[in-house]
Amino acid sequence: MNNGESSYRRFLAGDKEGLRDIIAEYREPLILYLNSLVQNIHIAEELAEDTFFEIASKRPEFSGKSTFKTWLYSVGRNIAAKQYRKSSKALIIPLESQEYLADEENIENNFIKNERDRMLHRSLHKLKQEYRQVLYLTFFEEMTNEETALIMKKSKRQVENLLYNAKKALKNELERSGYEYED
Amino acid sequence: MNMKTDDEMYSSVLERLEEYERNKRRRNTILKRSAAIISGAAAVIAIGVFSDIMKAPEKPVAEKSGIVEEKSIITSLPAVTTSTNKTETSVITSETTILAVSTSTNTEITTTNTNNQSVVLKKEDSTTVTVASTSFTSSVSEIVQTETSLVTQQTTSEVLTETITTTAQTEVTTQTSTTTEKACATNVSDADEYLRNNFYTLVVPESEKIYTMRFTNVDERIGEKIDTFVINPKEKSVAVPETIIADMYAINGVSSDFAVGIRFDIYDNTYLFIDNDYSPANLGDFFKDTSFMNETVLDIASKKAKYKDPFDKQYPVNAEKVFSFFEENMEAPAVNEDTIIGMTKMYVYFDYGTIGINNNFYVSSEGYITFKLMGNNFEFFIGKENVNKLVDELLT
Numbered sequence: 001m002n003n004g005e006s007s008y009r010r011f012l013a014g015d016k017e018g019l020r021d022i023i024a025e026y027r028e029p030l031i032l033y034l035n036s037l038v039q040n041i042h043i044a045e046e047l048a049e050d051t052f053f054e055i056a057s058k059r060p061e062f063s064g065k066s067t068f069k070t071w072l073y074s075v076g077r078n079i080a081a082k083q084y085r086k087s088s089k090a091l092i093i094p095l096e097s098q099e100y101l102a103d104e105e106n107i108e109n110n111f112i113k114n115e116r117d118r119m120l121h122r123s124l125h126k127l128k129q130e131y132r133q134v135l136y137l138t139f140f141e142e143m144t145n146e147e148t149a150l151i152m153k154k155s156k157r158q159v160e161n162l163l164y165n166a167k168k169a170l171k172n173e174l175e176r177s178g179y180e181y182e183d
Numbered sequence: 184m185n186m187k188t189d190d191e192m193y194s195s196v197l198e199r200l201e202e203y204e205r206n207k208r209r210r211n212t213i214l215k216r217s218a219a220i221i222s223g224a225a226a227v228i229a230i231g232v233f234s235d236i237m238k239a240p241e242k243p244v245a246e247k248s249g250i251v252e253e254k255s256i257i258t259s260l261p262a263v264t265t266s267t268n269k270t271e272t273s274v275i276t277s278e279t280t281i282l283a284v285s286t287s288t289n290t291e292i293t294t295t296n297t298n299n300q301s302v303v304l305k306k307e308d309s310t311t312v313t314v315a316s317t318s319f320t321s322s323v324s325e326i327v328q329t330e331t332s333l334v335t336q337q338t339t340s341e342v343l344t345e346t347i348t349t350t351a352q353t354e355v356t357t358q359t360s361t362t363t364e365k366a367c368a369t370n371v372s373d374a375d376e377y378l379r380n381n382f383y384t385l386v387v388p389e390s391e392k393i394y395t396m397r398f399t400n401v402d403e404r405i406g407e408k409i410d411t412f413v414i415n416p417k418e419k420s421v422a423v424p425e426t427i428i429a430d431m432y433a434i435n436g437v438s439s440d441f442a443v444g445i446r447f448d449i450y451d452n453t454y455l456f457i458d459n460d461y462s463p464a465n466l467g468d469f470f471k472d473t474s475f476m477n478e479t480v481l482d483i484a485s486k487k488a489k490y491k492d493p494f495d496k497q498y499p500v501n502a503e504k505v506f507s508f509f510e511e512n513m514e515a516p517a518v519n520e521d522t523i524i525g526m527t528k529m530y531v532y533f534d535y536g537t538i539g540i541n542n543n544f545y546v547s548s549e550g551y552i553t554f555k556l557m558g559n560n561f562e563f564f565i566g567k568e569n570v571n572k573l574v575d576e577l578l579t
Binding site: 020024027031039041042045048049052053057106129 | 186187189190192193195196197199200203204524525526549550567
């Protein structure tokens with residue numbers, strides 16, 4: 001099975017199909033992750049493309065200290081932050097972002113198969129950005145706290161605290177919307 | 184708007200990659216060509232200099248004219264008077280000295296100090312001139328020593344009077360050089376400046392501070408002088424002189440941690456410069472350093488009347504309420520630039536005293552307030568409740 005790392009190595013060795021494999025495997029989850037940062041599926045898509053372009057053009061070294069996915073998401077997060085620094089307004093999302101929900105649902109349906117998980121994913125929108133990010137990485141990407149910490153540039157302890165608070169906020173949000181859940 | 188498929192994104196990335204590599208190749212080609220041209224030019228100059236050196240007499244002949252020119256330089260020094268009484272037997276030693284001088288010229292010239300070569304003397308004395316100028320740049324005392332050693336060995340003082348004009352010319356050159364050296368040494372500190380993207384960035388190596396220029400004249404606001412810099416712009420162009428003197432001033436009422444005024448000797452105005460690394464700890468510090476409460480005149484607020492409105496609408500701002508709201512939130516902490524602040528809920532535009540117009544602050548759905556002041560962003564966390572309060576209650 002392709003784990004991303006071997007595709008990246010193939011690409012570095014000159015096989016462009018390696019890049020196609022990376023995009024096929026990580027495009028949707030990366031867009032959804034970046035969407036948890038910027039709350040706009042089209043900006044998230046652009047940032048995902050920028051992330052693939054970054055690794056294709058700059059060819060940064062993948063040291064293997066984390067999984068390829070963790071590394072790729074870190075690159076994506078850095079690009080989102082860099083974009084933000086470049087123009088603070090670039091990532092400020094217009095309030096009419098509702099119109100993008102249909103696109104988001106499409107990609108969500110492809111990536112998150114379970115209806116209950118999809119509802120949970122939608123509830124994340126109402127939480128603050130750090131909560132969205134930590135919940136997305138932990139529950140939907142099933143990353144460990146260490147991996148989440150690496151991507152979010154936080155300590156493991158900070159991620160644990162953040163996760164605790166995020167769960168509490170999500171629980172309140174679900175209760176408010178009448179959702180029945182199991183702990 | 185449709186989202187891209189895997190294949191479409193792959194094609195798009197490949198297209199961008201090809202464009203990127205094309206540009207990279209083009210840049211490399213330009214660089215290589217430039218390097219070739221520069222090295223060619225350098226080679227031509229080097230050959231010119233080398234041939235000049237080769238044309239110089241290998242060993243100065245003790246002909247009358249040659250010795251006379253040597254004397255012409257030496258006579259400018261006080262030591263001449265002490266050395267003119269020597270006997271004819273020292274003529275031979277004089278020749279030896281000149282030989283030594285020409286050797287030192289050969290070595291010094293590799294330091295490419297060509298400025299002083301513009302002193303035009305007769306061919307016979309070119310060796311001496313070069314020595315005088317090159318040694319000067321390395322050490323003044325050395326020159327005196329060299330020249331004195333020549334002087335002490337000058338003996339044939341038959342035609343001293345004939346050469347006084349040449350001597351004077353050399354002296355002028357020497358004096359000018361000395362003045363420049365002193366000017367550099369007496370300045371307070373060095374600074375580096377270069378043009379980038381149509382605005383200046385001023386780098387002060389000593390304090391490691393970087394200031395960005397805003398084209399705002401603060402002549403009427405300047406206070407105490409803080410520092411003076413000698414700037415040697417790295418970017419060479421016709422419009423930028425080789426040396427610029429800049430005086431840095433505090434701006435009355437504003438902390439110099441945030442901004443200073445700089446007056447360049449090439450411009451008539453004193454321009455506002457913002458310290459790039461200025462980062463207040465909280466909202467209170469920011470207001471204090473920028474004198475925000477005293478300087479600011481709130482203009483209008485801009486937000487959507489309803490959630491789904493496509494365009495913002497404008498509202499008058501109740502300045503009194505907004506300022507008292509700020510008073511209550513002085514402890515709001517600053518946040519780092521990596522924070523993604525969420526959706527903007529409202530903009531408020533304001534004029535910043537006499538320094539800048541069309542600044543604004545905006546609040547976001549995640550509880551952040553961002554001040555965009557003189558082109559820089561300063562963010563603080565005030566909480567979602569406070570954001571809602573600002574948006575809902577503090578407009579007139």
